Amino acid sequence: MPQTSVIIGAGIVGLHVAHVLQSLGHEVYVLEKERFPAEHTSGRNSGVIHSGIFYSTGSFKEKVCIEGNRLTYEWLNLLKVPYLPCGKWVVPELDQDNELEPFFEKIRKLPIPAPKIFSLSELSSKEPALRPSKAIFVPSTGVLDAATYVKSLMAYLESKGVQIILNCSVEDVLENKLQTTRGEISFDLCINAAGLYADDVARMQGLNEYSIKPCRGDYYLLNKQPVSKPVYHLPYKNAHGLGVHLTPTTDGQTLLGPNAYFIEGKTDYQHRSDPDAFEKAVRFYLPNLSDFKIMAAYSGNRPKLYRNEEAVQDFVIEKRKNWIHLLGIESPGLTSAPALAKYVKKII
Numbered sequence: 001m002p003q004t005s006v007i008i009g010a011g012i013v014g015l016h017v018a019h020v021l022q023s024l025g026h027e028v029y030v031l032e033k034e035r036f037p038a039e040h041t042s043g044r045n046s047g048v049i050h051s052g053i054f055y056s057t058g059s060f061k062e063k064v065c066i067e068g069n070r071l072t073y074e075w076l077n078l079l080k081v082p083y084l085p086c087g088k089w090v091v092p093e094l095d096q097d098n099e100l101e102p103f104f105e106k107i108r109k110l111p112i113p114a115p116k117i118f119s120l121s122e123l124s125s126k127e128p129a130l131r132p133s134k135a136i137f138v139p140s141t142g143v144l145d146a147a148t149y150v151k152s153l154m155a156y157l158e159s160k161g162v163q164i165i166l167n168c169s170v171e172d173v174l175e176n177k178l179q180t181t182r183g184e185i186s187f188d189l190c191i192n193a194a195g196l197y198a199d200d201v202a203r204m205q206g207l208n209e210y211s212i213k214p215c216r217g218d219y220y221l222l223n224k225q226p227v228s229k230p231v232y233h234l235p236y237k238n239a240h241g242l243g244v245h246l247t248p249t250t251d252g253q254t255l256l257g258p259n260a261y262f263i264e265g266k267t268d269y270q271h272r273s274d275p276d277a278f279e280k281a282v283r284f285y286l287p288n289l290s291d292f293k294i295m296a297a298y299s300g301n302r303p304k305l306y307r308n309e310e311a312v313q314d315f316v317i318e319k320r321k322n323w324i325h326l327l328g329i330e331s332p333g334l335t336s337a338p339a340l341a342k343y344v345k346k347i348i
Contacts, residue, residue, distance in 0.1 A: 002026055007191040008201055009032065009192070013042075020344065030157075041329075042150055047143055049073070062110075064315065069335055072338060076149065081152050082250045089136070089232070093284070130227060172204060192205075192323065212306070216262070216301055220296055222255075225254050257297075305327050316328050
């Protein structure tokens with residue numbers, strides 16, 4: 001008789017975990033409390049396929065992002081999801097010029113397609129709209145349509161026999177049974193991939209030391225597409241995210257953002273950011289761009305993880321008996337998802 005595995009959360013991570021469990025012959029159920037998949041973190045992001053360059057050297061996050069980058073492209077090709085394999089620019093902001101080469105020396109040692117430094121004239125010939133400067137080109141970065149990715153993967157899994165149950169909230173755990181708003185379900189293995197709500201699920205199972213604080217990221221849209229690749233600045237010290245950057249989308253627009261600030265409600269997606277900082281970013285990166293407009297787009301919340309009120313910077317995966325908890329899976333979770341699923345397969 002096949003093992004019954006239940007996954008809580010139908011975001012991109014939960015769906016990839018469903019795939020590896022189905023491939024092991026498990027009977028797989030995915031429970032999602034919303035009426036649609038990817039209503040939260042998986043569907044409210046920049047849609048960037050990250051390269052793994054911005055994370056602590058040797059961290060779990062760095063490792064699964066680099067592996068997930070390669071696997072994500074394989075999945076996008078399999079599922080025929082639109083994406084741009086464009087690479088990205090990393091440019092210095094004011095007073096960061098002397099940080100470019102040390103950062104390049106750090107990332108050139110990573111097991112990724114080789115980054116390259118472009119001179120001022122080389123960058124200007126490639127991206128004439130950008131502020132003239134030296135830049136690092138990172139070839140493994142791309143841009144995808146996140147909503148289509150999730151929907152396509154969901155359809156693929158259902159064709160393989162995975163049962164995805166929407167509008168189904170977990171209310172309690174009694175031994176190897178979940179009490180849900182759509183009835184009781186028994187399991188042999190349970191995976192907590194609940195994203196912003198992973199701490200709530202963990203507490204049902206006795207893990208009380210973890211909490212998740214939602215960190216808002218708001219986006220604006222630029223009414224032009226003046227660059228061919230995402231444009232990031234060098235990392236800030238002690239920042240909650242990667243800062244306001246430019247991301248050309250698969251449908252011909254340019255996303256600005258996200259910013260980062262903590263809020264109270266996990267389901268609060270009201271766009272509150274003043275456009276000034278976003279306009280400032282446009283004028284900095286694209287000093288000669290004229291007659292442009294920006295408009296409020298959407299907002300997302302990052303599940304920032306805390307353990308006993310101390311911030312946790314890395315992804316956390318904890319196995320407790322027949323439970324596996326994935327905690328703090330924020331950016332680059334979209335890219336890392338297939339690699340995180342492979343890790344779960346290893347520790348079952």
